[in-house]
Amino acid sequence: MFRFLERQRLVKKGLASQKTRRRRSRNEVLQSMETSPWVKYLTFLAFILGLAFLIFSSDQAQPTEKFLTSLLIFLTALAQLWINHPETYRRNSRVILVFGVLLAHLAIIKGVLYLAWNGTIDRNYGPLLIPYALAPLILSSLLGKNHGIFAAIFVSLWGSSVVEGMAPAIFIVISLISGFVAVFVTLQVRQRSRLIRAGVLVGLSTWVLALMFGLIGPIVWEIFSGINWRNIGMESAATIFCGVMTAIVVSGTLPILESTFRITTDISWLEAADLNHPLLKRMTIEAPGTYHHSLVVANLAEAACESIGANATMARVCSYFHDIGKLVKPDYFTENIAEHNPHNDLAPTMSALIIIAHVKEGVDLALKHKLKKEIVDVIQEHHGNSLVWYFYKRALQQQEDARQGGKIMNIREEDIPDVREESFRYPGPRPQSRECAVISLADCVESASRSLEKVTPQRIGQLIHDIIQTRIKDGQLDECDLTLRDLRKIAASFKSTLLNMMHSRVAYPKQGGDEPRKDEPGDGDGKKSPITAA
Numbered sequence: 001m002f003r004f005l006e007r008q009r010l011v012k013k014g015l016a017s018q019k020t021r022r023r024r025s026r027n028e029v030l031q032s033m034e035t036s037p038w039v040k041y042l043t044f045l046a047f048i049l050g051l052a053f054l055i056f057s058s059d060q061a062q063p064t065e066k067f068l069t070s071l072l073i074f075l076t077a078l079a080q081l082w083i084n085h086p087e088t089y090r091r092n093s094r095v096i097l098v099f100g101v102l103l104a105h106l107a108i109i110k111g112v113l114y115l116a117w118n119g120t121i122d123r124n125y126g127p128l129l130i131p132y133a134l135a136p137l138i139l140s141s142l143l144g145k146n147h148g149i150f151a152a153i154f155v156s157l158w159g160s161s162v163v164e165g166m167a168p169a170i171f172i173v174i175s176l177i178s179g180f181v182a183v184f185v186t187l188q189v190r191q192r193s194r195l196i197r198a199g200v201l202v203g204l205s206t207w208v209l210a211l212m213f214g215l216i217g218p219i220v221w222e223i224f225s226g227i228n229w230r231n232i233g234m235e236s237a238a239t240i241f242c243g244v245m246t247a248i249v250v251s252g253t254l255p256i257l258e259s260t261f262r263i264t265t266d267i268s269w270l271e272a273a274d275l276n277h278p279l280l281k282r283m284t285i286e287a288p289g290t291y292h293h294s295l296v297v298a299n300l301a302e303a304a305c306e307s308i309g310a311n312a313t314m315a316r317v318c319s320y321f322h323d324i325g326k327l328v329k330p331d332y333f334t335e336n337i338a339e340h341n342p343h344n345d346l347a348p349t350m351s352a353l354i355i356i357a358h359v360k361e362g363v364d365l366a367l368k369h370k371l372k373k374e375i376v377d378v379i380q381e382h383h384g385n386s387l388v389w390y391f392y393k394r395a396l397q398q399q400e401d402a403r404q405g406g407k408i409m410n411i412r413e414e415d416i417p418d419v420r421e422e423s424f425r426y427p428g429p430r431p432q433s434r435e436c437a438v439i440s441l442a443d444c445v446e447s448a449s450r451s452l453e454k455v456t457p458q459r460i461g462q463l464i465h466d467i468i469q470t471r472i473k474d475g476q477l478d479e480c481d482l483t484l485r486d487l488r489k490i491a492a493s494f495k496s497t498l499l500n501m502m503h504s505r506v507a508y509p510k511q512g513g514d515e516p517r518k519d520e521p522g523d524g525d526g527k528k529s530p531i532t533a534a
Helices: 002-012 029-034 037-056 063-086 086-090 092-117 134-143 143-163 167-183 192-212 221-226 229-261 266-272 280-285 288-308 312-321 346-366 373-381 389-411 434-449 457-473 486-502
Strands: none
Touching: 002 288, 029 037, 029 092, 029 134, 029 221, 037 092, 037 143, 063 086, 063 346, 092 134, 092 229, 092 486, 134 143, 134 229, 143 167, 192 229, 192 280, 221 229, 221 312, 266 312, 280 288, 280 312, 280 389, 288 312, 288 486, 312 373, 312 434, 346 373, 346 389, 346 457, 373 434, 434 486, 457 486
């Protein structure tokens, strides 16, 4: 309250802006719950109680022995999660997601078999209507193939203790193979239609296994005429239909889980890559130079991320939006300056403030338009805490000129304005992810490549090497997971992409003439190509 009143007093005096920049709200309670060990322990306890309920809720043989076996499997699952997926184990929301999906899968198995054994559905259809690939499909799509394999293994082991009226060994084999097929066909899910294809393949694999174990039929070839082909057809259709329905349910569930647990899949990234977004459409009109720059950075970053195994789709989308803060004052950035340079009329400190402010303005616009958290992170981190070198050197030069002139005018040293390096640095933080670091390097490389008078492989290679070395020396890559091998691959990818984009064309005769053109190559009607002109 007092801060608001003080701000209003300064606004009336003209000492503060009426605009309030949006900031990312950080919920301290949620942050503490994300890492609290007690939340993790409660999640484990809830899973164990749910598992006990599923095992003891029906008249199974030796339920206590099955429960103790399930507890040992649970300890094995925790060890595997802690060793192979430490980032998931560290975050309570991911732990809740993994074990919640597994428990839901087991509950559905129990429910389907219960309906079969009490006569609600035909008993023969019970094992065929189990969604064997549900948990592997969900976790593979959300968290990656390794989590999908984790789900396929452990949901099969726990499921063998939950199923009744079905041989545990048969259940484990069908569940494992169906889960592995689901993970294999969803290694790179970029379209929701691929989930449906995965469902069809899972249904076919389950159908083949059901035929092998006699769950469909039985088919006795010696009495071919006595086989009930209608029932076999119905059971086969039910098996494949169950696989397709599993994929449809997963497709509808993914957006809810993504929003709840703040996970973005490649499907969502591709949906966010629509260039008709209002901010991008504004950029094409108000800052066309920045728009073209962002497209080139997206191409560079996507190819580089593919070369090192990072998320290339995420890098492309984040590159589109990384400079949206320039929409506030587009004419102050070199790619949009047409004739007069407005920085010629400003002090270097003021110019640096305008340049640096585009990061905060970008975060403000991203929050206003509810862009994804990863995009906001890239906007905030892609410059790190690097130095606005040009205006810093210009300020130092002006300070030196003032010092030399002060000797003649007898001006005291303390009256000469001080130049502090901190005033010319971005606020940071430095890039925290590999994708953000690649976008940061691509941003610098694309801007610097425009200053090359003659494009050759040697000059481009040297330019990329110098930029990467400068970033390393300045500590801008200290907080991301890029290795030296990754940097070599990134440099090679940048070089290849730039050479493909900036290569010159061969000279050709003028239209209607015999002499080849001596100026820059252009399009077929003798006009300068807009691509080379850019």
